[in-house]
Amino acid sequence: MHLLNRIAVITGASRGLGRAIAISLSQQGARVAMVGRNEETLQGVPGAEVFVADVTVEADILRLEEQISARMGTVQILINNAGIALRKNVTDISLDEWNAVQTANLTSAFLMSRSFIPHMKRAGSGRIINIASIMAHISAPQRAAYSASKSGLLGLTRVTALELAQEGITANTISPGWFETEMTAPLQLNPETNAMILAKVPMGRWGKPDEIGALAAYLCSDAAGFITGTDIVIDGGWCAT
Numbered sequence: 001m002h003l004l005n006r007i008a009v010i011t012g013a014s015r016g017l018g019r020a021i022a023i024s025l026s027q028q029g030a031r032v033a034m035v036g037r038n039e040e041t042l043q044g045v046p047g048a049e050v051f052v053a054d055v056t057v058e059a060d061i062l063r064l065e066e067q068i069s070a071r072m073g074t075v076q077i078l079i080n081n082a083g084i085a086l087r088k089n090v091t092d093i094s095l096d097e098w099n100a101v102q103t104a105n106l107t108s109a110f111l112m113s114r115s116f117i118p119h120m121k122r123a124g125s126g127r128i129i130n131i132a133s134i135m136a137h138i139s140a141p142q143r144a145a146y147s148a149s150k151s152g153l154l155g156l157t158r159v160t161a162l163e164l165a166q167e168g169i170t171a172n173t174i175s176p177g178w179f180e181t182e183m184t185a186p187l188q189l190n191p192e193t194n195a196m197i198l199a200k201v202p203m204g205r206w207g208k209p210d211e212i213g214a215l216a217a218y219l220c221s222d223a224a225g226f227i228t229g230t231d232i233v234i235d236g237g238w239c240a241t
C-alpha cells in the first residue's frame with residue numbers, strides 16, 4: 001500500500017490502459033478519481049470516485065479541478081492517459097481531424113497539468129505520468145497525426161519535469177508498444193495485422209494492460225523519486241530491433 005491515501009486523477013479511466021492504471025493505483029491504497037466522458041463505464045473500481053469530463057474541453061477541465069478539490073482534496077498524482085488514434089495518410093487528413101488528435105492526446109495533457117500542478121506544489125510532492133506511445137520513437141505510415149501528438153507529449157513532459165524539479169514533483173512519459181485494449185481490437189481481430197504485429201515484437205505477444213498499471217504504480221511510488229523528465233518504453237522489445 002505504498003500510495004496510501006494519495007489522491008490520483010486518471011483520464012480515460014473507463015477502459016483499457018487507464019482502467020488498469022486505476023486498479024493498480026487503487027490496490028496500492030491511492031484514492032482514485034476516474035475521469036472520462038461516460039459516467040456508467042467509469043464505475044466499478046472499488047473506492048474510486050467518478051468524474052465526467054471531456055478532456056478536450058477547457059471548461060470541463062476547469063470544472064473538474066473544482067469538483068475533485070471539493071470532493072477529494074489535494075491531488076498528488078496525475079495520469080494523462082486519455083487519447084484517440086487516427087490512421088490516415090498525411091494527404092488525406094483534414095485539418096479538423098489533425099486538430100482533434102492533437103487536442104485529445106496533447107493539449108489535454110497540457111490543460112490537465114496546468115490545473116493540477118498547483119495542487120502538487122501545495123502538497124510539496126507529486127507525480128505526473130503522460131501516456132505516450134512507441135509511435136513517438138519509431139514510425140509507421142498513416143500515423144502522422146498520432147505520432148506527432150505523442151512526440152509532443154515527450155517534449156511537454158521534459159519541460160514540465162525541469163520546471164518542477166525543485167518542487168518534489170516528477171514528470172515522465174510511458175511509451176507503450178502494442179497492448180490488448182479496445183483501441184487495438186481491430187488490429188488484434190484482423191489475422192493479417194495481428195500476425196504482422198506479433199512478428200515484430202521480439203517477445204511474440206501483446207502487452208497486458210496490467211503491465212502498464214504496475215509500471216505506473218512504481219513511477220508514482222517514493223522509490224521512483226529520482227526518475228524525472230524521461231520516458232520508459234514498455235513494448236516487449238520492439239524498439240530494440
Ligand SMILES: NC(=O)c1ccc[n+]([C@@H]2O[C@H](COP(=O)([O-])OP(=O)(O)OC[C@H]3O[C@@H](n4cnc5c(N)ncnc54)[C@H](OP(=O)(O)O)[C@@H]3O)[C@@H](O)[C@H]2O)c1
Pocket residue numbers: 011012013014015016017018035036037038041053054055056081082083084085104131132133134175176177178179180181182183184
Ligand atoms: N493500446 C495500445 O496498444 C496503446 C499503445 C500505445 C499508446 N497507447 C495510448 O494509451 C492510452 C490509452 O489507450 P487505450 O488503448 O486504453 O485506449 P482505449 O481503450 O480506446 O481507451 C481510451 C480512453 O480514453 C478516453 N477518452 C478518449 N477521448 C476522451 C476525451 N475527449 N475526454 C475524456 N476521455 C477520453 C476514453 O473514455 P470515454 O470514451 O469513455 O470517454 C477511454 O477511457 C491512449 O493515450 C493511447 O494513445 C495505447
